[in-house]
Amino acid sequence: MGSRMISALLWNIILGFVFLGVLAYAAAAWSAFLSARESGTSPVAALAGPGRETARLLIRQRSIAPGADALLARIGTWLLPLAALLAVLVIPLGQHAISDLSVGVVWFNAMEVLAWAAVWMVGWGSNSIWGLVGANRFLAQGLAYELPHMFALITAAVGAGSLRVSDIAAVQEQPGHLWFVVYMPAAFLVFLLSLLGFAFFGPFNQPVGREIAGGAAAGISGIDRLLLLAGRYLLLTAGAAMAVPLFLGGGAGPLLPAWPWVLFKTVAVLAVLVWIGRRVPAVRMERFTEISWLVLLPLTILQALAVSIFVLVGWI
Amino acid sequence: MELIARLLALGVPHPFLMTTPGSTSVRLAVEKLVRERGWSEALSPADADMLVLCGQGGPEFNKAAGRVWEQLPAPRARIVISAAQAASDCLDAAAAALRDLEGFRRLEADRPDVAPMAAEPMNKDDGGGPAMSGHADSETATSDTGSDSDMSGMDIAGSESNMSGMDMDMELPGGRPMADRGADRDGLKLDQLHLVLGPALPDWPAGLVVRLVLQGDVAQCAEISVLAGGTDGRAISSFWADLLGGAAQSEQTGHLELVSAAAATDSLQRFLSVAGWQSAARTGRRLRDGLLEAAVTDSSSTDTASTGTAVTDAARADSAARRHTLYPQCRRWLRTVRRSRLLRWSIAGLGHLDNGVSSCLCGDVTARVLRWMDDISIVLDPASGAAGDEVLALGRAPDPGQSTSVPDPGSLLASRAATARVALTALPQLLAGQELAAVRLIVASLDPDIEALQAQAAGLEQSPPLSPEVPSGQTPVHSHGQSND
Numbered sequence: 001m002g003s004r005m006i007s008a009l010l011w012n013i014i015l016g017f018v019f020l021g022v023l024a025y026a027a028a029a030w031s032a033f034l035s036a037r038e039s040g041t042s043p044v045a046a047l048a049g050p051g052r053e054t055a056r057l058l059i060r061q062r063s064i065a066p067g068a069d070a071l072l073a074r075i076g077t078w079l080l081p082l083a084a085l086l087a088v089l090v091i092p093l094g095q096h097a098i099s100d101l102s103v104g105v106v107w108f109n110a111m112e113v114l115a116w117a118a119v120w121m122v123g124w125g126s127n128s129i130w131g132l133v134g135a136n137r138f139l140a141q142g143l144a145y146e147l148p149h150m151f152a153l154i155t156a157a158v159g160a161g162s163l164r165v166s167d168i169a170a171v172q173e174q175p176g177h178l179w180f181v182v183y184m185p186a187a188f189l190v191f192l193l194s195l196l197g198f199a200f201f202g203p204f205n206q207p208v209g210r211e212i213a214g215g216a217a218a219g220i221s222g223i224d225r226l227l228l229l230a231g232r233y234l235l236l237t238a239g240a241a242m243a244v245p246l247f248l249g250g251g252a253g254p255l256l257p258a259w260p261w262v263l264f265k266t267v268a269v270l271a272v273l274v275w276i277g278r279r280v281p282a283v284r285m286e287r288f289t290e291i292s293w294l295v296l297l298p299l300t301i302l303q304a305l306a307v308s309i310f311v312l313v314g315w316i
Numbered sequence: 317m318e319l320i321a322r323l324l325a326l327g328v329p330h331p332f333l334m335t336t337p338g339s340t341s342v343r344l345a346v347e348k349l350v351r352e353r354g355w356s357e358a359l360s361p362a363d364a365d366m367l368v369l370c371g372q373g374g375p376e377f378n379k380a381a382g383r384v385w386e387q388l389p390a391p392r393a394r395i396v397i398s399a400a401q402a403a404s405d406c407l408d409a410a411a412a413a414l415r416d417l418e419g420f421r422r423l424e425a426d427r428p429d430v431a432p433m434a435a436e437p438m439n440k441d442d443g444g445g446p447a448m449s450g451h452a453d454s455e456t457a458t459s460d461t462g463s464d465s466d467m468s469g470m471d472i473a474g475s476e477s478n479m480s481g482m483d484m485d486m487e488l489p490g491g492r493p494m495a496d497r498g499a500d501r502d503g504l505k506l507d508q509l510h511l512v513l514g515p516a517l518p519d520w521p522a523g524l525v526v527r528l529v530l531q532g533d534v535a536q537c538a539e540i541s542v543l544a545g546g547t548d549g550r551a552i553s554s555f556w557a558d559l560l561g562g563a564a565q566s567e568q569t570g571h572l573e574l575v576s577a578a579a580a581t582d583s584l585q586r587f588l589s590v591a592g593w594q595s596a597a598r599t600g601r602r603l604r605d606g607l608l609e610a611a612v613t614d615s616s617s618t619d620t621a622s623t624g625t626a627v628t629d630a631a632r633a634d635s636a637a638r639r640h641t642l643y644p645q646c647r648r649w650l651r652t653v654r655r656s657r658l659l660r661w662s663i664a665g666l667g668h669l670d671n672g673v674s675s676c677l678c679g680d681v682t683a684r685v686l687r688w689m690d691d692i693s694i695v696l697d698p699a700s701g702a703a704g705d706e707v708l709a710l711g712r713a714p715d716p717g718q719s720t721s722v723p724d725p726g727s728l729l730a731s732r733a734a735t736a737r738v739a740l741t742a743l744p745q746l747l748a749g750q751e752l753a754a755v756r757l758i759v760a761s762l763d764p765d766i767e768a769l770q771a772q773a774a775g776l777e778q779s780p781p782l783s784p785e786v787p788s789g790q791t792p793v794h795s796h797g798q799s800n801d
Contacts, residue, residue: 038599053327132509281593
């Protein structure tokens with residue numbers, strides 16, 4: 001009995017990670033597709049781009065700068081994909097998550113904050129000025145997006161009266177209930193924004209920005225670089241997947257069972273994120289922080305207040 | 317073995333470009349080929365497997381290139397491309413070398429240090445721009461900021477002795493001195509970081525070197541210098557000034573504007589890259605190639621027009637067809653960039669230059685970027701030239717409406733050189749007190765044409781154009797040094 005449960009759990013984990021990996025690859029390929037279209041080269045051929053880049057990085061020499069803290073940097077590069085994998089543990093694919101923690105929302109948040117440590121360790125550990133600048137940019141970015149992000153998460157939890165992610169999804173699936181995105185649009189938008197933030201993607205990619213020669217990634221090559229780049233897409237995917245149970249009704253949808261709906265919604269969120277990420281220039285943190293603290297933070301607090309009132313009145 | 321060879325064959329090369337002043341034509345050719353082949357440009361030596369040197373540089377440049385080369389992880393290849401026509405073949409050869417597994421085995425066996433970066437602390441130091449100068453490499457207090465000990469790199473032997481001296485004191489990461497502290501503008505003592513931007517930095521004007529003293533990521537002071545271009549006896553020529561000059565001579569209407577639009581697109585795509593808008597920058601690069609090609613075809617078709625061959629009609633029809641597809645794309649791209657509120661918000665109020673300086677550069681970063689856009693849109697919609705008239709009057713070329721005289725190539729070169737000189741003179745003041753991101757944006761918005769500066773200087777010094785003594789080594793042009801506030 002016990003061994004059957006364990007093997008079932010293992011299968012769940014493998015299945016979850018495979019889904020995550022496939023979606024992350026799809027996001028990277030979609031991004032390469034759009035880039036190739038802009039460059040005027042064959043977009044279809046670019047779909048294999050991330051795979052070829054993986055092959056290239058697998059056999060490249062790892063570079064170590066003099067005085068670099070290689071161990072620290074490598075822990076950082078491993079930590080990033082690991083954080084994404086740990087984050088998806090609590091996201092239900094269909095009805096059940098791999099590990100449906102009673103504090104799933106908090107767990108997700110904690111895992112996503114691991115990215116701060118990871119990127120900072122990579123940047124500092126690689127002993128390069130660009131790495132250092134990039135790493136500290138990420139911390140500044142974290143300070144800007146994290147509080148509004150946490151209020152956005154809490155708002156969803158308040159709406160459902162539970163920190164368990166599957167509970168939050170279940171509340172939205174009940175008859176007579178709308179998806180949370182309807183009750184809390186501001187929280188949803190802030191969540192998407194901070195999702196780009198913690199995956200340092202699109203307009204928030206300054207920690208690995210081109211103008212600082214790749215920033216946190218400037219000094220690393222080979223497998224380390226592969227882990228960092230892959231970890232970034234995995235984080236983005238995990239975040240997109242989390243948006244589904246929190247705001248988009250989880251597995252709710254007509255005809256199909258729950259899991260295809262979750263997948264479909266995740267893909268949609270991911271595609272929109274990657275697309276939006278290319279429509280806008282980079283956001284400079286020293287300017288964004290002001291908006292984040294003076295506009296987004298009060299906005300999310302008001303949103304949380306509104307949702308609390310909805311719950312008290314009994315609308316949710 | 318078999319697997320490694322297969323993986324090697326799968327990889328797409330990531331070239332790292334370094335351009336000497338005087339080699340813009342090579343850079344443009346290489347960038348075009350890299351784009352067309354779907355390669356992706358490396359941002360730092362660690363990501364690169366191919367070091368592409370556009371043009372033969374002077375000793376300073378070669379030293380920097382050497383340091384970058386040492387930081388390239390294996391497998392790697394290095395090529396020098398001296399002429400735009402040779403670019404394609406050179407890149408082919410380098411790509412082939414990158415797949416030659418046996419060749420690497422032989423090379424690595426000969427290589428003294430298998431982990432090059434660890435064994436050679438020196439190579440990190442400074443100069444190489446993105447060349448990962450370690451954060452521990454800062455050293456020195458405010459007092460000797462300008463001295464070469466911190467910047468070492470420029471003088472390998474000197475810094476070597478410096479290093480060993482430091483080693484004796486205590487164990488330091490990589491045998492490098494720790495950051496020292498200096499007073500910052502708020503009266504605090506903060507760590508100082510010495511950062512050299514250029515010559516090996518993506519989206520950076522060729523030949524420009526900016527030495528920054530950073531506290532946090534705020535530049536306390538900036539020192540500007542310029543690398544000498546081609547020292548192989550050739551006089552430096554300015555690609556854009558020559559092309560503009562040629563266009564000014566041609567009778568074809570709008571040719572000058574076309575070339576100037578191509579030049580503006582080049583600057584604009586680079587600026588967009590620096591502003592972190594990769595997507596728009598990539599499109600810009602593609603369109604720049606298109607505009608440039610159109611401009612070059614134009615000039616060759618007018619050349620042949622005098623001989624009256626039938627080829628010209630075909631060529632003209634061809635270029636007309638190309639414009640038919642190219643211009644709408646340019647318009648769409650310009651509209652997107654122009655309308656981006658986020659871009660304006662993020663660059664607003666940076667790098668303001670007074671009106672007195674130079675009409676071509678006055679205003680802030682936004683104003684200069686808008687001026688490029690006007691330069692481009694005047695080609696796309698000649699009818700809307702009203703806004704553009706002013707632009708043309710601002711130094712690139714005389715206003716065709718007011719003075720019908722054809723601008724001669726010499727004056728075009730002189731005006732570009734003057735603009736570059738003004739930019740270099742203004743830079744130290746502009747950069748002091750700015751964040752690193754703002755520093756990059758300001759430099760990108762000025763985009764000084766160092767080539768034109770050096771071509772003009774060479775022309776002035778030796779009125780009969782060719783003469784061996786091209787300034788070699790580092791020529792500190794207008795280095796107003798520490799404008800520390």
